[in-house]
Amino acid sequence: MTDIVIVNWNSGDFLRNCIESVFLNSNGSLIKQVFIVDNNSTDKSLENLAKNEKIVIIRNKENTGFSRACNQGFKQCTAPFVLLLNPDTRLFSTTLQDCTGFMEMNTNIDVLGCQLLNDDNSVAKSCARFPTPLRMCFDAIGLSKIAPGIFTPASLMTDWDHKDSRFVDQVMGAFMFMRTSIFEKTGYFDERFFVYYEELDFSKRLAKLGGKSYYNAEIRAIHSGAGTTRDVKGFRLFLNVKSRLEYAKKHFHFAGYILVLLSTFVIEPFSRTFLLILTGRHKEIKDVLKGYKLLITSQQVFK
Numbered sequence: 001m002t003d004i005v006i007v008n009w010n011s012g013d014f015l016r017n018c019i020e021s022v023f024l025n026s027n028g029s030l031i032k033q034v035f036i037v038d039n040n041s042t043d044k045s046l047e048n049l050a051k052n053e054k055i056v057i058i059r060n061k062e063n064t065g066f067s068r069a070c071n072q073g074f075k076q077c078t079a080p081f082v083l084l085l086n087p088d089t090r091l092f093s094t095t096l097q098d099c100t101g102f103m104e105m106n107t108n109i110d111v112l113g114c115q116l117l118n119d120d121n122s123v124a125k126s127c128a129r130f131p132t133p134l135r136m137c138f139d140a141i142g143l144s145k146i147a148p149g150i151f152t153p154a155s156l157m158t159d160w161d162h163k164d165s166r167f168v169d170q171v172m173g174a175f176m177f178m179r180t181s182i183f184e185k186t187g188y189f190d191e192r193f194f195v196y197y198e199e200l201d202f203s204k205r206l207a208k209l210g211g212k213s214y215y216n217a218e219i220r221a222i223h224s225g226a227g228t229t230r231d232v233k234g235f236r237l238f239l240n241v242k243s244r245l246e247y248a249k250k251h252f253h254f255a256g257y258i259l260v261l262l263s264t265f266v267i268e269p270f271s272r273t274f275l276l277i278l279t280g281r282h283k284e285i286k287d288v289l290k291g292y293k294l295l296i297t298s299q300q301v302f303k
Contacts, residue, residue, distance in 0.1 A: 001032040002081040002096060003180070005073030007066055008046070009039040011087035014224065016048045021090040023052060030096045035073040039063040045087075065194035066173075074188055077180050084199075086174035088224040089116070098219045099177045110211040111178050111203065113171025114219035115162060123162050124223055126172040127215050128155040130204055133256030136248065140263035142271040155200060165217045169207065173199035174223050185209050192250075197243040204251060234290030241268075241295055265296075 004022060008015050015036075022034060037058045038046060046057060058072055070084060081103060083096070099112055116124040131154035138144040143151035148159040157168070176199060186205050189198045203213055241264060248260040272288045 001079040002030055002083055002100060002177075003032050003077040003079040004034045004083045004085055005070060005077065006034065006036050006085050006087055007039065007069040007073070008036055008041055008087050009063060010041045010043045011045045012043055013045075013048070015045045015087040016050075018085065018087050018089055018091075019049055019052075019055070021092075022085075023050075023054075024091070024093050026093045027091070027096050030100060032079040033076075035076050037069040037073045039065070039069050065191065067189040067193050067195070067198040068191045070198070071188040071191065074183060080180060082178050082180045084173055084176040084178070086223065089174055090222040092220055092222075095219060095221050098216075102216060102219065103177065103179065106214070108212060109214045110182050110206060111171060111176055111213040112219075113168070113177070113213065113215045114175055114221050115215075115217045116172065116175060116221055116223040119222070119224055124225065125156060125158045125160070125162055126174070126223070127157050127160075127162065127168040128170040128172070128200055129153075129157060130169045130200070130207070131155045131247075133248065133252050133259045136244070136260045137263040140260075140268040140271065142275055145275070162215070163217055166215055168213055168215045170200050170203035171213050171215055172223075174225075175221055182206065182211065185211065190250075192246055193243045194239060195243065196240045197247045201247055201250065233284065233287040235294065237287060237291030238294035238298070241291065242298060265292075 006015070006018065019034070022031070031054055034052075034055050035058060036046070036055060037060065039060050040062050049055065056076070060069065074082065081100065083099070095114065099114065103109060103112055113127060116126045118124050135144070135152055135154035138151040139154045144153040153159060186202060186209065190201050193201060206213070245261060245264060248257045252260065269288060269292045273285055276282065276284050276288065
């Protein structure tokens, strides 16, 4: 049996489509409960859901952040497995069955990820490696985007086509199939990460304890990507970079953190802007400016 945790924030029809895929006939006996943790949505995403006795909705009075909302759901789970699922994902008829069977056969694996497909059916780059200060600097300069084969990307493994199965440092939080017992070893998500990098930090802590994450390219799901934040790109950039700095401060030595901090503020705004100009995406420059303005005015970055 599997419990499913979905964090919702103004997901619109994404959530309804996700839930419909979850409750395909083939999945009925595999699901114990589905916990939808709603971060004070203002749209009608919850109203459009079909009634189902297995759905438990937890309503927050404010947007508490992704990590905290995940933890609210995790703490309710009692099934042997828990699937953290984004509302902008859709399962295939055999996805849950395949995950359950694989984990039962491979007891040495703690976290399982699957091959995520974009809406156009292309394979998404969804796994990450644990970053180093130098590789974060490569990202900030833009070198890992220009020549990922030479300058290894800091975290997201864009230098790998994701068409084969392998052990990885981290699988994307959009689809994380885990043993519920894992939380006894690692604790829950670190709520200092409002959103982004929380699953990377979680996987880092798991790896230090000898836990393993595995990406299975034979199991598939659809992930639209940025479903709830695609219209707020500047704010999304702010949250991403802020969490990156939080990760660097937590896991790197002081000199490494300073390197990441300087490259983020001194180099990255210009490298991002230059890349947008070079690719003709001039309208997105305002999003970069907005994101870094929010970052600079955020007092917590420098604490």
